[in-house]
């Protein structure tokens with residue numbers, strides 16, 4: 001199937017109000033242009049250099065999402081244009097985003113990444129540490145950084161009960177935080193393999209790559 005057909009199919013399965021981020025990492029600009037021609041405007045990348053190269057080459061009304069782990073020393077390359085940073089998981093990174101947003105005289109929207117998977121992963125904060133960072137953000141310690149929600153990745157498993165439990169735990173935490181923060185509007189959870197489960201658990205944004213652009217040879 002073509003990119004256009006894949007997009008049409010996925011769009012037809014989305015719960016009303018759920019935003020689709022087309023994850024184009026490792027894929028050539030020609031395929032992104034195909035998706036763009038079908039009306040897709042939100043794209044996600046996980047590597048800064050690749051994101052910057054694609055931003056420079058492609059139409060300027062694309063909304064670019066940085067979905068992967070972000071190193072502090074690379075924030076400056078994306079801060080002039082990035083639409084949403086999904087994987088903020090430390091004060092150090094938040095502080096750097098604040099500095100670069102201020103230099104660019106803009107506000108940068110972020111999501112705090114929560115570690116919900118049971119597998120070993122370095123990325124994302126446990127709920128209690130996320131609570132502390134979210135409190136600092138609420139108290140306006142980073143005036144040019146606006147936290148608009150949370151992001152999480154479930155364990156890579158066929159066990160749907162486990163995936164559902166992980167997404168549901170994140171949704172409960174999201175609901176609690178949303179009561180404290182009126183800017184909260186985005187719960188980014190769900191990829192090609194689990195976005196339907198994620199939507200059942202209350203996701204408002206899904207990040208889908210291989211089901212749109214085909215399998216990747218590397219990540």
Ligand SMILES: *Cc1c(COP(=O)(O)O)cnc(C)c1O
Pocket residue numbers: 023025046067068190191192193207208209210211
């Ligand atoms: C690669 C990636 C995705 C998309 O994965 P697919 O399985 O290809 O849909 C989503 N989120 C993050 C953080 C990723 O790195």
